[in-house]
Amino acid sequence: MNRADIHERPFITGQHEEEKSPSQRLYETSLKVTRPRLLVLGLLHEVKGHFSADEVVQLLQERQTPLPRASVYNALEALLKQGLVMLGDVGPGRALYEESKTWHHHFVCLDCGTVIDIPCLKGEKPCLLPDQLPGTVEEAQIIFRGHCNACLETAREKS
Numbered sequence: 001m002n003r004a005d006i007h008e009r010p011f012i013t014g015q016h017e018e019e020k021s022p023s024q025r026l027y028e029t030s031l032k033v034t035r036p037r038l039l040v041l042g043l044l045h046e047v048k049g050h051f052s053a054d055e056v057v058q059l060l061q062e063r064q065t066p067l068p069r070a071s072v073y074n075a076l077e078a079l080l081k082q083g084l085v086m087l088g089d090v091g092p093g094r095a096l097y098e099e100s101k102t103w104h105h106h107f108v109c110l111d112c113g114t115v116i117d118i119p120c121l122k123g124e125k126p127c128l129l130p131d132q133l134p135g136t137v138e139e140a141q142i143i144f145r146g147h148c149n150a151c152l153e154t155a156r157e158k159s
């Protein structure tokens, strides 16, 4: 990093990702800071958890900061490419976004659809590689499917 770089970056680097505000994290990337990007990242930071693009559109509307659907999709796409947002493919047909801090996996309940974060032992991508590489691997995301404790409890009470 040269000196000009340092001056352009208003924030201290080397801080833990957890301590940084969404706008701070956005400013540290090469992305242009736009209102949709700030709003979308800020929302995911505040609400925590996993949301579809449509849910993000809806939540922004509820918070009186509505954005056109296309802007939300574009912002999510850009944030995803920069690694500020993580896409959990918890299927079938469910692509959920969340603020990305530490690489992790997901547990999905087959009964109620709850999505729970599972820490990754390695904490960085890719944490798993196939024996035979068909090419290069960027990431490996594991989905654990089963029955969450709350659903198991309900099932126990019913029987």
Ligand SMILES: [Zn+2]
Residues within 6 Å of the ligand: 109, 110, 111, 112, 113, 114, 147, 148, 149, 150, 151, 152
């Ligand atoms: Zn459940």
Ligand SMILES: [Zn+2]
Residues within 6 Å of the ligand: 050, 088, 098, 104, 105, 106, 116, 117
């Ligand atoms: Zn997650």
